[in-house]
Amino acid sequence: MLEIRNLIASYGPVLAIRDISFTADAGKITTVIGANGAGKSTLLRVISGLEPATSGSITWQGHSLLNKTPEAIVRLGVAHVPEGHAVIASLTVAENIEMGALFRRRAHKQDVRVAISEMYALFPRLEERRNQLAGTLSGGERQMLAISRALVSRPSLLLLDEPSLGLAPLVVEQIIATIKQLCISTGLSVLLVEQNANTALAVADHGVLLSLGSVVADQPASLMRADSALRSAYLGY
Amino acid sequence: MFKYKRTGIRNLAIALIFTVAIIALGAILDPYNQGQLAVVSMLFIGVLSVTLLTGTSGQISLGQGALMAVGGYASALTILNLGLSIWFALVMAIIVSALAGLLLGFAAARLTGPYLAGTTLVLALALPSLAIRFESVLGGDVGLNVDFGNPPAWLVSAFGEIGYEQWQLYATVPLTCLALLATANILSSRTGRMWRAIRDHESAASLMGINVSNNKIFTFVVSSGFAGLSGALYGLRGIVGPSVYPISLSLLLLTGAILGGLRSIAGALIGSALVVFLPDLIEWATRPLALSEQIGNYLPGLIGGVLLHLTVILNPGGIAHALHRHKNK
Amino acid sequence: MDTALTTLFLGTTRGAVFALVAMGLVLVWRGAGIVNFAQMGQAMFSTYIASSLIISGHGYWFAFATALIAGALLGALVDVAVMRPLTKRSHSGILASESMRATVPVIASLGILGILQSLAGMLWAAEERGFPSPVSDVAVKAFGKTAPFTNFDLFIIIVVLLTLAATTLFFTKTGMGLAMRATALNPEVARLSGIRIGRVRTLSWAISGVASSLAGLLITPSANLSPNTLDLILIVGFTAAVVGGLESLPGSVVGGFILGLLIAVVNVYDAPDDVFLALLIFLLVVLIVKPGGLFGSKRVRNV
Ligand SMILES: Nc1ncnc2c1ncn2[C@@H]1O[C@H](COP(=O)(O)OP(=O)(O)OP(=O)(O)O)[C@@H](O)[C@H]1O
Ligand SMILES: [Mg+2]
Numbered sequence: 006m007l008e009i010r011n012l013i014a015s016y017g018p019v020l021a022i023r024d025i026s027f028t029a030d031a032g033k034i035t036t037v038i039g040a041n042g043a044g045k046s047t048l049l050r051v052i053s054g055l056e057p058a059t060s061g062s063i064t065w066q067g068h069s070l071l072n073k074t075p076e077a078i079v080r081l082g083v084a085h086v087p088e089g090h091a092v093i094a095s096l097t098v099a100e101n102i103e104m105g106a107l108f109r110r111r112a113h114k115q116d117v118r119v120a121i122s123e124m125y126a127l128f129p130r131l132e133e134r135r136n137q138l139a140g141t142l143s144g145g146e147r148q149m150l151a152i153s154r155a156l157v158s159r160p161s162l163l164l165l166d167e168p169s170l171g172l173a174p175l176v177v178e179q180i181i182a183t184i185k186q187l188c189i190s191t192g193l194s195v196l197l198v199e200q201n202a203n204t205a206l207a208v209a210d211h212g213v214l215l216s217l218g219s220v221v222a223d224q225p226a227s228l229m230r231a232d233s234a235l236r237s238a239y240l241g242y
Numbered sequence: 243m244f245k246y247k248r249t250g251i252r253n254l255a256i257a258l259i260f261t262v263a264i265i266a267l268g269a270i271l272d273p274y275n276q277g278q279l280a281v282v283s284m285l286f287i288g289v290l291s292v293t294l295l296t297g298t299s300g301q302i303s304l305g306q307g308a309l310m311a312v313g314g315y316a317s318a319l320t321i322l323n324l325g326l327s328i329w330f331a332l333v334m335a336i337i338v339s340a341l342a343g344l345l346l347g348f349a350a351a352r353l354t355g356p357y358l359a360g361t362t363l364v365l366a367l368a369l370p371s372l373a374i375r376f377e378s379v380l381g382g383d384v385g386l387n388v389d390f391g392n393p394p395a396w397l398v399s400a401f402g403e404i405g406y407e408q409w410q411l412y413a414t415v416p417l418t419c420l421a422l423l424a425t426a427n428i429l430s431s432r433t434g435r436m437w438r439a440i441r442d443h444e445s446a447a448s449l450m451g452i453n454v455s456n457n458k459i460f461t462f463v464v465s466s467g468f469a470g471l472s473g474a475l476y477g478l479r480g481i482v483g484p485s486v487y488p489i490s491l492s493l494l495l496l497t498g499a500i501l502g503g504l505r506s507i508a509g510a511l512i513g514s515a516l517v518v519f520l521p522d523l524i525e526w527a528t529r530p531l532a533l534s535e536q537i538g539n540y541l542p543g544l545i546g547g548v549l550l551h552l553t554v555i556l557n558p559g560g561i562a563h564a565l566h567r568h569k570n571k
Numbered sequence: 572m573d574t575a576l577t578t579l580f581l582g583t584t585r586g587a588v589f590a591l592v593a594m595g596l597v598l599v600w601r602g603a604g605i606v607n608f609a610q611m612g613q614a615m616f617s618t619y620i621a622s623s624l625i626i627s628g629h630g631y632w633f634a635f636a637t638a639l640i641a642g643a644l645l646g647a648l649v650d651v652a653v654m655r656p657l658t659k660r661s662h663s664g665i666l667a668s669e670s671m672r673a674t675v676p677v678i679a680s681l682g683i684l685g686i687l688q689s690l691a692g693m694l695w696a697a698e699e700r701g702f703p704s705p706v707s708d709v710a711v712k713a714f715g716k717t718a719p720f721t722n723f724d725l726f727i728i729i730v731v732l733l734t735l736a737a738t739t740l741f742f743t744k745t746g747m748g749l750a751m752r753a754t755a756l757n758p759e760v761a762r763l764s765g766i767r768i769g770r771v772r773t774l775s776w777a778i779s780g781v782a783s784s785l786a787g788l789l790i791t792p793s794a795n796l797s798p799n800t801l802d803l804i805l806i807v808g809f810t811a812a813v814v815g816g817l818e819s820l821p822g823s824v825v826g827g828f829i830l831g832l833l834i835a836v837v838n839v840y841d842a843p844d845d846v847f848l849a850l851l852i853f854l855l856v857v858l859i860v861k862p863g864g865l866f867g868s869k870r871v872r873n874v
Contacts, residue, residue, distance in 0.1 A: 053763060079765035093757045096749075104753050107746050108765030158765060300670025302677055349855060352862060355673025356606035357817075360809045361858065363608075364851045367806055371848040442668040489802075493681060500678060540692035547685030554679050555656050 006031050007052075007162060007196065012061035014051045021047040023218040024061075029211065031066070031161075034188055034195040036205040036226065039215035040239065045198040046088050048215070049164045052196070053085035054078040065162055080108065084160035088167050090147035094140030098131055098150055101139050105154035116159070124153040127183060145176040152180065156187070162194045169201050177201075181208050206230040214239055253426040257419045268411045269401070276407035278518055281476070283411065283418040286514040288472035289498045290425050290507070295465040296496070297504035298434060300441030301350060301458060305362030307492035308369045309346075309466045310473025313339040314482040317474035318386040319379070328391060332417065332474050339470020340463050347462030351455035366492050370484035385483015414475050421468060425507055428464065437461055497546055501553055503560025512561050520546065573719065578839045579832070580720040586831020587731035591786040592808025593815060593823035594738070595779040600817055601755035602775030603654060605676040606809070609683035611801035613649070613780055614787030616687050617641040619695050621788060622702055622796055631705045638788055639781050646780025650773045653679055688798040699800075704792035727789050734785065735824060738778075742820070751775060806847075807834065810854045816864025825866065 007029040014022040022044045029035035037045050050056040052063055054075040063070040068081050075085075084105075092101050102124055106117045125132035128149040134142065139150055148168055155163060165184070169177040185208050187193045199205035206212055212229035214222040216239050222229060229235065264283065268276055288310060296302050303309075316338035317331035324330075346365070350358055373380045380386070393409040404412070428434050439447040440454055448454045477486055498517040503509020521542040528541065557564050592611065599607045621638035625631060657679055706722045742748035753761040754771045762768055786808075787801055794800050811830045815822025830850075837849045857864070 055759065055763070075762040076765055076767045079763065085763050087759070087763065091757075091760050091763070093753055093760055095756055096752065100749055100752075103746075104749060104761070104764045104766070107750055110746055154760075154764060296674060300668060300674060302674040304681075349858065353858065355670065356600070356677055357813065357858070359608070359674075359677045360606060360806075360813065361854060364806055364810065364847065364854055367803070368847040368851040371844050371846070374844045375848065441670050444670065493685070496678065496681070497685075536696055537693045540689040543685050543689035544693070547682045547689060550682035550685065551653065551679065554675055554682065555653070558675065 006066065007035075007194065008062075008064045009052075010062045012048075012051065012063065013059040014047060014056060015059055016047075016056075021218055022051065022058075025215070025218070025220050027213050027220055027223050029194065029196055029213075031194045032188065032192045033210040034185065034197055034208055035211045035213060036197040036199055036209035037213045037215060038199055038202045038205055041200075042217075043215040044218040045215055046166055047218075049085060049166050049196065049198055050087070052078075053083060053164055055085070055087075076108075079158060079160075082159075082161035083164065084155035084158050084162070085164040086151045086155045086166060086168070089170060090144060090151050092139040092142075092147055092150045092154065094138065096139055097136050098139055098142070099135045101150055102131070102153050102157050105157040109158060117157075120157045120159055124157050127156075128153060145172050145180075148172060148176075148180060152184075160193070162196065164196050164198075166198045167200060168197075169199060169204060174204075177204060184208075202236065203230075250427070253423055256426075257423050260422065261415055261419050264415045265412065268408050268415075273405050273407040276405065276411050277479075278522070280407060280411040280414050280479075282515050282518045283414040284472055284475040285495065285498065285518060286418055286472075286511055287421045287468055287475070288495045289502070289510040289514045290421055291465040291468035291472065292495050292499035293504065293507065293510045294425060294428065294437075294468065295461055296499065297506075297509075298429065298441065299437040299458065299461040301461065302355060302359045302496075303346075303350075303362040303465075304359050304489075304492050304496070305346070305365040306465075306469045306495050307473075307487045307489060308362070308366040309339050309342060309469035310476060310491065311369050311482075311484075311487035312342045312466075313470025313473035314477030314487065315380060315386070316470065318388045318477060318482040321388050322386060328413075328478060332471060335470045335474035336467045339473070340467035342470075343462045343464075343466020344459065346466065347459035350462055351458040362492075363489070366489050369487065373484050381483060383484060385481045385486065387480065388478055388482055389480060390478050410479060417471065417475065421471065422507060425468075425510075429507070433457075433460075497550055499560075501549055501560055503562030505559065506562045506566075508565075509560045509562030516561075517546070574839060577719040578835045580724060581839070582832035582835030583828065584720070584724040584727045584831070585834060586828035587728050588786050588790045588827075589804070589807050589811045589830050590824040590827025591731060591734065591782050591789070592804055593811035593827045594820060595783040595786070596808055596812045597815070597817060597820055597823040598775050598779040598782065600812070602751065602772050603650070605654060605680065606817075607649070607776075607779065608677060608680040608805065609649065609687060610680075610779065610783045611787070611805035611808070612684040612687035613642060613645045614783040615796070615798060615801045616645060616691055617780075617784040618702065618787040618791055618796060618801075619691055622700055622791075623695065625703060631703060635705070635788060638784050642780040642784025642787075643777040644780070646776040646778070647773050649680075649683055649780075650776040653683060654776075655769070691798040695798075699795035699797040702788075702791035702796050708792070723792065730785070730789065734782070738782075738820070747771075747774070803847075807850065810850055813854060814857050814864055816866040819864070819866045822864055822866030826864070 009028070010026050012022055012025045025048065037048060039045050047056060051058050052070060054070065054073050054077070058071055065081060065083055070078055070081070070083065096104070102121055106120060110117050130146055131149055131153060134146065139147065142150060152168070168180050181204065184195060188195060197205055197209060206226045206229055209226040212222070212224060212226045213220055214229065214235065221239060222235055264279065267279060271279065288306060291306055313335035317335040320326050320331040320334040321328060349361065353361060373385070374382050390410050390413050393404045393412070397412065398404055436452050436457055439450065439452060440457055444454055473487065494517050498513030499510060501516050502511065502513025524542050524545060525538065528538065533541070553560060595610050596606060599605055617638040620641050621634035624634035624637060654676065657676060704723045706726045708721050708723050710717045710721050742752060750761070750766045750771050751774065753764065753766060754768045758768050786804065790804060791800070807830055811826035812823045814829060815826030833849060833853060834846055837846050
């Protein structure tokens, strides 16, 4: 279970997250939605250790994630796919995936090989483009690669920041369906940040609505989907 | 406007006090320390050129020593070939080195930190090559002999006997004062504010409508003018040649500026005094230890390097900044 | 014709050494965003260590290996003791401004250079020392003719080529090599992938230290060893790295050979005194005509 208590974070004088508390259940998809600038990406960046928190607590399966480096947090099973197809453009597809598993290659040599081939099975288009530079991939392929890079470390919690950014609805559906499948088959927990509330709430088990750095709703996804008043107040449709 | 006037008057007062203090000091010191104090006044102008360039506009140059050399050669050639007085020669030095700065500025406007540092370093190293290439004019390895000449009669009648070192000091100090005033004015002017804006955030500055590359070039011109004046005075002590302006001179100016405080005139003053007197001070402090010559020769370099480090890591604002903070507590 | 051949070989052997220096600079620049002006100071220091070992009766190869290890340790030390504390503080005070973040590490590396040179002067005297070469310095003879290069020249070229091959293999075939490339290209994604970028950076400094120490060991037999001898080599290496684009390892190697040839040509056909003038002109032309270097990306240098 991911447990966030009274989290506060800021960029210098800009308060981006003001006192957030919520929990996300293990093995479930929890989606964090909200308008532009609501603090969704910041939340994920604080969880994965890229930005420091001012105060509060974050625990994943009993381990505190606060004041740890991203390198250490990945080792606790938390993998982050940051906003905007974060792959390394001048490395090949194969190298990008391998990179995600580097830290496990000593202890789990065999399993790393299996994990890599699983990624290619998950996204066959990547296999065809193994030796191509990541910079030459299409947007959708890049997103698949970014997700593979994270999944290959066999995380227990996946932080996914706007996978739909700039992608055709069909591709988005495909990617989200794949993730959902993984949750069911492997017990992966997912924290999914999305602009597109409908897509997200359709697959998620639980929804958290952020506005200006605060939680304004925290309820089962199905309820949130049905609540049109909430939607029109905070999402504008 | 009123405020500007007040700072103007304050600067003038500081400059006058500085002049009087140096002249008084010059009268009581022995010739060696008169000479050292003259060097402080000369290098102070050079360190101010770093204050303007690096401290105010954020560009780094490892070639300030080369620009000093340009000033030195310009003044020496004016004196030797045109037969003009040292005062004309100094003006020539400022003009010629400012022009050299203009050329350098065109290159510099396109380069950042380490590129600029490397390029200016190569420039400083290429200087001796130039002196040798044009040996008939520039005097090759040996250089050109020049000096401050004799003190004018009215000065002698006012102060009595004036030694050569004392005359160096008295001839330099008024110019140092002018440089100080000019720097103070630039720093408090609109130009100074633009330079700082570029230093702190180049893209934001350009969005605010500041012409970044023109300002960078202009900084180089002004700073080079200062360096040229400093170099001309430095050379007038006897020789203008490659050995007078080694690469270590550029580093000395930078060290002085950093140790004293990169962002203020007071810092530049403290820094130039420090780099000139530090070796003497270390020699004096370690005399009871009877260190071998080998160690004694390299001790100032070691201590300078360590101080530079401690400053950069622990107190990047330099001594002036630390004093200021202390005072405000 | 003979002069031309001699020039070519002189240029190639010198170029091989410059390539090493340039590689050292590029490694640290890519890994940490710093041009290390103290690099050849570190090399000088480890060469002095080798020289002292040889003088006290140890064999050449023992001294050689010790110097390389010393170079690695010194590089790592500079990172851990100086550059890390600097970058940790990089958002406060005077370092808060953009341009100063680029400028201050340059100053810090100059400080290190000063410290190393003074220490070397104190420890090993100021007078110049010779430094032995491991193979004979006589011209190679083949088919009854004297070749325009010596055994030592051949040795240099072989060592440098082996180093290049080893580095290339390391970067393309090993996990650590991949981690180093990832860290240089995108530290954030590298960290999110679990790469400990602090350690990887320190390793870049160490490898750079080995490359430059190797350069020091190879160049000093033809120069003399003193606390300041290798400064000029650094400048040539810097120019080579800029010619190669400062980002690219293969580029830096090619840059090294180009400069080796340029300098040999100036030395042989013009006058040794003009070398730095030629260097300056060449550097300015490259920066004006191809600011990204001959191999660099098209990325603009400012900002
Ligand atoms: N590096 C930064 N420096 C300063 N302020 C920042 C920085 N990154 C984000 N912010 C501010 O923090 C707030 C939250 O930003 P965040 O990126 O978390 O929003 P978001 O919910 O992910 O928005 P979007 O849906 O547009 O991605 C915004 O007001 C933003 O301007
Ligand atoms: Mg976002």
